[in-house]
Amino acid sequence: MFRFHRIANFAVKSIRPAIKCNKHDTLETQRYLLITHRFYSNKKKDDTTCRKTEPIKEIDKSKLNPSDCKPRDLKPCKPPESVVCDRKPVPSLQECPKPNLMSDMPKPDCAWEAAEARQRQRNRLILILGAVLAALSIGTVFFYLRQKNTPVKEKKIKKKISSKKKRTPQKIPADPREIPKDVPYLLIGGGTTAFSAFRAIKSADPLAKVLVVSSDGYYPYMRPPLSKEIWYSEDSQLTKNLEFKQWNGSQRSLFYEPEDFYTKCKDLLASPNGGVAVARGWSISHIDVVARVAYLENGDAIKYDKCLIATGATPKNLDVFEVAEGERLEQIKSVAIIGGGFLGSELACSLAHKMKDNPSLKIFQIFKESGNLGKVLPEYLSFWTTDKVKSLGVEVMSDSEVTAAVPKDGRVKLTLSNGDPLVVDQVIVAVGVKPNTQMAEKSDLEVDPDLDGFLVNTELQARSHLYIAGDSACFYDVKLGRRRVEHHDHAVISGRLAGENMTGAAKPYLHQSMFWSDLGPDVGFEAIGIVDSKLPTVGVFAKATDRDNPKALVTTTDEGLRASSEDEIPEECKKFVAKSDDAQKKALEKRKALSKPRDGEDFGKGIIFYLRDDIVVGIMLWNVFNRMQVARQVLQDEKKYDDLNEVAKLFNIHEE
Template sequence: MYRCRAVCERIAPVARSSCSSSSSSSCCWRLASRNVGRNVSSLARRQGEGFAQLRATRAMSTGGVPGGSLTNVLMYGTMGLSGIASVLYAYNILHGDASRYRDTLTYLNKKQNEQEWKPKQWPPAEEEEGAEDETVTEDTSEADTESPDEGASTVSQAEAEDSKADEATDTKPPALEAEAPATEASAVEPEAPSTQEKVAVTQEEAPAGEEASVVPEDKLEEGQAPEEATESAVKVVPVHLRPAIPEHVTYLLIGGGTAAFAAARAIRAKEPAAQVLIVTEELELPYMRPPLSKELWFSSDSNVADTLKFKQWNDKERSIYFQPASFYVTARDLPYQDGGGVAVLKGTKVLKLNIRENKVKLSNGNEIKYDKCLIATGGTPRNISAVQKAGEDVQKKTTLFRKIEDFKALEKVSREVKSIAIVGGGFLGSELACALGRKVKDGLEVIQLYPEKGNMGKVLPEYLSNWTTQKVRNEGVKVMPETVVRSARSEDGRVHLKLADGQTVTTDHVVVAVGLEPNVDLAKTSALEVDPDFGGFRVNAELQACSNVWVAGDAACFYDIKLGRRRVEHHDHAVVSGRLAGENMTGGAKPYWHQSMFWSDLGPEVGYEAIGIVDSSLPTVGVFAKASAKDTPKAASEASGTNIRSESETEAVATSLKPTATAAPSAATPKPAVPQPPQAGDDYGKGVVFYLRGDVVVGIVLWNIFNRMPIARKIIKDGQVHEDLNEVAKLFNIHEE
């Protein structure tokens, strides 16, 4: 009895499955039922008590009971055939679905490519021969969009082979063909290009701005034809389908100044195929700022505001831009450049920085994800409260000098007005005063006002500041030290500045040059730390603010291992910090130990370079000597080949501090000048000024001494106490005539 029950339980599911998929299910069921009935009756007569239990078992089963009769053999055979039929039916259904899916996918790809690939009218027969000579392959990309000429999906090689026959006949799947518009059937499609035309299109037919890419013959695999290499390796995204702003970039640089360009150049040097995107608020490509207040004003070209080219002191012409426009790629094409590149997104501001999701939000609403980000936002010129509180008329007649547009505006104003007042006596204010002073002979009045006792009074010791003030006056500038502007108003088309001592200065235009305020607006959305004392984003020794975010240039507040935490606003610092940040973004992990330098020229005859902490409130020791004709910015430019002295004054540090040996003086050779401390009324031809903190030199100014910056770096780096700074001054060879 138990054996019969076990067999029934095993056969029942099979029988049900067979009956559900076979046309002879009812016959099979009746035959199995009769067989089970006969066996149950026989067993019941022999065993009696088990009849009820067996009957219950039968009630739960629809299959037969094994036996040795011919009927059971037929039942097994029928069930087996039914199972085989079910398997064949399922296979047929699945195979048909796969075929229909493949046909549908092929048709959809063909329709999409027909819409994207809209060839122009093929050239006439007489022009075809000339057109073929100018063919180039289309630009490649990493996008998943297939080439319009391929027309078939590459899901797998087997599916591609099956679809070739469908593609050759240009047929549609029956299900989709019925849904096609009636007008499509009657439309005349252009003749498909030949195989060679699939690989190459003429320059005239290539979309505007789309570059061509050819697979070199030496890169082809053995036995591979050029057209096969192109079809298998090139994936083309038409230019008109590419987004104007990429959704993701590897390296995102916020800011378009010197630090950002230096970082981009360093990244590309480490990773030649890197894709770098620079986002800047300005409408200009990256450029150098120093010539805006120096050489451009000394140009004899009347169109200098348009060309932005200047002659250096050595008469060599140079552009203010680091690189021409041809150096860059467009932001649209950046993700599709196999060799990488640098793109500049101009006139766009980054509003938000999400450091957790590695993305930024732009002023135009777009979002960009990045792998590594650099903040090089620089600074915004400070204004004075008197102008800020004045009306709109005064502000329209005021220039906060910083950018190319400020130079262009001021250069135009200087040719149209009769008087310009410069508020500020630091580097920028003094340079602009000397530059505009050259126009005094043309009838322009130049006035300079500042609260210090002399020009650059916060940097230079008092005696040298007074000498500089006299130099500026000699240029024709009306210098008014120790004056503070209390209020400003516009009347009769002119600006009236009320001073703290009660005087009133009337002028046509005002230039404010009183320093920078670092741009740290992104700290509000990124939770980056801003230094409360110096301003700027606080960074570690590697210029990193947080994971995947670095800061360089004016906006970086870094820790100097010798001088403590600092923030520097100079061209050389922007160059070196930008370069180091770029290297660290590629995995460099280098600390920033560089002592940056800065320089200022009061024309081609007087200039100075400085390094470290140069603060006139510190104790100073100055050693000077008589200058010669070679001790001028012009001579230094002729010797080095550039006016941008951060390019000639390298980062190198002197290996030893030893004065250069000189020949013993003879009767025909004049005795070398002996360095002397400054005296009242001296003409400070050339010299060295040491700034001390606890008897240790922390800053150095080289007055009309050039190409000696490595020695100055060595002195500050050593941090030693020097008993006689006159001896240290000899290291700079200032005694040479």
């Protein structure tokens, strides 16, 4: 600013000789031209010296009117009037007989303070408005780019369900004071694992007092029939009573034990014969493993001598369905099942059978694998199973994924990975489970980073007094290494072993658990060990008879609950592997064509061996039952067999 004034003064002085003013107008000009470069100071009135910046010629001071050096008649709130005339040069600053004092300045005659406040307010409003507009512009651009580069998320379906469907489990007992606060045995979780554990505890210690804390609103019940037998019942009242018919027609309840089997929570400690009490609808937030204290969700503490964590697992979901509401499976015309594993395939077959008398109902099954159970079965058997599922009336959409889901006229519009739309009434998501390990961090318990689940040793111990079993346990298998299993048989066996060890048995987990799946009453299989379609397999099949199916097994045993990966390519084979994308695509299509069943080919029953380093690590019994002990023996031997056809004879698959 100082430099600007110096340049302005220099310019005025430079053009001064060209200005000519008459004597009459000289003083009028001074009023305005001297405003911009007149020097003001705060010197005292008796100080008559003027500051001089350069030598000037002597002038006759008598001709000057001292009052003309005063800045009179100023109008600070208005700009000076422009002067354009032919006048003489105005006197310079130093020609004043005495300096101009700030105190001699006239006072402004307008309300400049109010005007300045209004101007500041306007400037502030303009600044705020500009900031808001800039933020909105940036947000709009960001939202547009994000919507453009990310898949469409599903919006919440407007169709509501009844309050009964959405209610949280009822807490029984409602008063937490009725829950015992010091128990010998505490079981966290109320599923199959906990049921098997407290049966083992009561067998070893008949007077034991066991408290089960379950977030579920029901007593322990079976899970496998929920995707199989319960859908084959034609009696709706039977289903409402949570009962089902097994394949042989015998009737059974979903609950392991009737309600009168259990002791009320408030009566548990006073019971002379002990008992099992279940606090339903309650959950444990964390455990103090040093003090042996578990804390309820409301903060109440429960002391224990021995504790079992059997929290199980929670169904996984797809991102596009995270905000979707549950729906009742009633009065529908179409349903889509997402998932091609055990649960998805079983549900597809079960729903197709249940709706066989309703030809207008359409059932779609969508999964990313090439065939049903593609992660478990060899490719040729997976394709054969897919054809079997299609024959039941299910429209199978393999090699597909759901990328978006939006509501449309009270239904759900799905967008598949190939871009095709699919509109259905209901959607069932069956894409696996994840273990419930939420209490791990706060309870100082370790979780396996690869397999998930609480880390335990071979005795299923996380601490000397704390045991973990079932789906949420990642245990050490002395034969196959560290594992985490999500099947019914494992829940039964690991729960039983944990219960026995809680009473002092100290047994290692050496049992090879099995799992099974039934695609209706005519096709079923049992498996043991590592069953992975990525492993090399050898299958030996024979013609099936009427006795080789799940229905015949249940008729014989009257029991429907059957319980008792390598990606590296060998070096010599790499030269045959397709390298380009087109070559890989053609090779895949050719392999699919060769793997598809030939006309008339029927895999009635057989044995599939899964190999790792030429050693059998997994066995699947396809429509072969009551041979699991033989399979366990083959796995235990850990031999390399020259001819697996001879091994298959041990299972008597060729018997009529």
